[in-house]
Amino acid sequence: MKWCLICVLALVSYVSYPISICSSIFYQQIFAYKILYFAFIKPTFTIAAYNNSFAEPSHPYHNNSFYDFYHKYNSAIVKGLNITKDIGLLTSKINEKMRPADTEFTKLKDNIKYLIPNSNISILADEDVNDGYIFNYNHNNHAANKYDILLIGHQEYVTQEEYNNLKQFVYNGGTLIILSGNVFYAEVKYDKINHSVRLVNGHGFSFDGHTASRGFIERWENETRNWVGSNSYRFGTSTNNIFKNNPFNYTTFEDSYITNPHDKIIMNYGLMNKGYVIATYVLDYGNGKVISTGISGVRLLHNTAFLVFFEKMITNNAIPNYLKNNTHISNYQ
CATH class of the missing domain: 3.40.50 (Rossmann fold)
Structure with missing residues (x-):
């Protein structure tokens, strides 16, 4: 019976008030009995x-990003080459x-x-x-x-x-x-001890922690x-x-x-x-x-x-x- 009364009140509210007001009245009644x-x-x-702005200022890749690596080595990766330089760019502090x-x-x-x-x-x-x-x-x-x-x-x-x-x-x-x-779009690995992430796969790159190679576009x-x-x-x-x-x-x-x-x-x-x-x-x-x-x-x-x-x-x-x-x-x- 109480449920039916609430439905009637909600219908009256819908006719009389904007949707935000009527919705609020309706859901206040429902969630008075349960927290969402x-x-x-x-x-x-x-x-x-x-x-990587949260890295130490002395870090060689402080304020750099994964994208610096992408831009620098995209053409090499497309050609199927493996990259071992600048791989520190693929790890960032959270x-x-x-x-x-x-x-x-x-x-x-x-x-x-x-x-x-x-x-x-x-x-x-x-x-x-x-x-x-x-x-x-x-x-x-x-x-x-x-x-x-x-x-x-x-x-x-x-x-x-x-x-x-x-x-x-x-x-x-x-x-x-x-x-x-x-x-x-891309997978990263979370390092709880160092509170950092490193690329695993995505954006066309795959990285095992040592070598970057061709990977998935969308992981x-x-x-x-x-x-x-x-x-x-x-x-x-x-x-x-x-x-x-x-x-x-x-x-x-x-x-x-x-x-x-x-x-x-x-x-x-x-x-x-x-x-x-x-x-x-x-x-x-x-x-x-x-x-x-x-x-x-x-x-x-x-x-x-x-x-x-x-x-x-x-x-x-x-x-x-x-x-x-x-x-x-x-x-x-």
Whole structure:
């Protein structure tokens, strides 16, 4: 009976108020009985790959990056040569100081708290996911999800362990929200003792710690297509990398294109480059789902239209998945 009353109140709210207000009223009632656990994952491994600024100032490659190595030796690698010079460029210290572009997504905390006041929001890092802290383990070492929703941004570089754990999280019934079109592109190895990462494979390079050689362009391309539903878009020219449907006034940056026929498209941005679809979509995997913006959403967190769109993504896709996997929430007396 109480559930029916809430539905009626929500319907009245929907007619009378904007979606943000009506959604908040509705979900305040639902989550008064259950806390929703939400975590943002800082892309600390990717930050390290882009800048070794956290190394000692005397370090020979202080303030360099993996990309200095890529640019210097790309032509040699393409020719099939093995490289043993400057391999120190492929290891970087992890810098906990976040660049603005990587921290802006944490501003979404206020939006989530407004929508679901009883939500519990944590800030984690790649290291935490690598070490399995997104799970609770029972006496049989079974990994049960500790969180209901995880949000990642520019997770371009991840370890095999982090990749596997995020995949397992979704399979278990969790929702993974991806606010970037450039994720899971390269594999790194995490050194806990030195708090550093080194390249393993991706961006066309493979590195065993001693010698660099030719590697994968996108590390887990086929596997990512299967459970994430898209792959990194690296095609086209300036003339056809234009969106016909562009409600956020977004300039193509680091995007992903649809590669799984089971993707459910929320918004197709109408890429001019025929044969490629860049879209925000949902993909069911196991008992959970992946929600991907397909574009660099982390660059749009000051865009009001995008924030409204993000809220609808949560209310229409993430929360229904949570309720599906927690059916007792909708059956309280």
